[in-house]
Amino acid sequence: MEIKVLGTVSPYCKGVKNCSGFLVTEGKEKVLLDCGNGSTCQMCMPEDLENLTIVISHLHKDHYGDLLSIAYASYVYHKLGCLDKKVTVYLPKPGFIKEEEGKTPNTKKTKEESESEIMDYNFLTHLGKEQYLKFKTYDDSSKIQVGEMQLTFSKNPHPINTYATKIITEKESIVYTSDTGFEKNTIETFARGVNLLICESTFIRGQQKKEDFHLYAYEAGKIAKKANAKQLVLTHFWPELDKSLYVEEAKEEFSNTIVAQEGQYLKIKR
Numbered sequence: 447m448e449i450k451v452l453g454t455v456s457p458y459c460k461g462v463k464n465c466s467g468f469l470v471t472e473g474k475e476k477v478l479l480d481c482g483n484g485s486t487c488q489m490c491m492p493e494d495l496e497n498l499t500i501v502i503s504h505l506h507k508d509h510y511g512d513l514l515s516i517a518y519a520s521y522v523y524h525k526l527g528c529l530d531k532k533v534t535v536y537l538p539k540p541g542f543i544k545e546e547e548g549k550t551p552n553t554k555k556t557k558e559e560s561e562s563e564i565m566d567y568n569f570l571t572h573l574g575k576e577q578y579l580k581f582k583t584y585d586d587s588s589k590i591q592v593g594e595m596q597l598t599f600s601k602n603p604h605p606i607n608t609y610a611t612k613i614i615t616e617k618e619s620i621v622y623t624s625d626t627g628f629e630k631n632t633i634e635t636f637a638r639g640v641n642l643l644i645c646e647s648t649f650i651r652g653q654q655k656k657e658d659f660h661l662y663a664y665e666a667g668k669i670a671k672k673a674n675a676k677q678l679v680l681t682h683f684w685p686e687l688d689k690s691l692y693v694e695e696a697k698e699e700f701s702n703t704i705v706a707q708e709g710q711y712l713k714i715k716r
């Protein structure tokens with residue numbers, strides 16, 4: 447697998463830093479994990495639209511903002527005869543969550559959060575005719591095969607339906623966590639022994655988590671250690687903070703840690 451970093455910050459872009467996006471290529475097939483604001487700046491068009499499957503981890507705007515760019519680009523390139531196949535977009539099944547005891551981490555959505563998620567879902571799936579996309583939904587019971595890549599999902603503690611994605615090929619495995627709280631996270635089992643763990647680390651010590659919906663860098667390190675991952679790649683930073691602060695903190699727990707940088711290709715250690 448080849449993994450290109452498209453975006454690493456939240457909740458807005460700054461300079462060359464874009465919101466979340468990781469483009470995974472295996473053979474002719476591509477999987478784009480999240481499509482945050484600005485992330486398409488790092489894509490090669492129209493080539494990257496060919497055989498493209500997009501998986502949106504959750505319907506927070508820092509993770510899907512650039513779907514509008516993809517929608518219009520796919521329409522334009524299709525009209526020009528450069529794109530034959532629709533871009534497939536997987537969105538999490540929206541809706542009010544019923545607590546399933548013992549099965550999923552407890553995602554406590556308020557009524558407003560549920561309504562907002564449904565409105566965003568309806569907005570994205572009703573973009574009008576100027577797009578060349580095919581929408582599908584998924585949840586943590588889904589198994590999606592994209593060429594040689596097998597995708598599975600695990601639900602995170604976060605205010606709306608949010609999934610970590612695991613991609614496995616014959617030789618390699620990666621997990622992209624997306625947004626997750628620390629207590630009740632299931633990443634450490636889901637990512638057991640992976641070659642590469644791309645993990646959110648929104649906070650550093652000294653910053654206040656109001657609620658446990660994101661990780662401190664040292665918590666990302668703890669998860670990588672417990673999961674026995676081969677390598678940890680940190681992402682989902684505050685645009686104003688120096689990335690080196692995150693890596694120093696995570697290395698207290700897990701030494702084989704790097705930070706994701708826009709435009710970088712991640713090497714998979716076996």
Ligand SMILES: [Zn+2]
Pocket residue numbers: 504506604625
């Ligand atoms: Zn989020």
Ligand SMILES: [Zn+2]
Pocket residue numbers: 456506508509625682
């Ligand atoms: Zn986010």
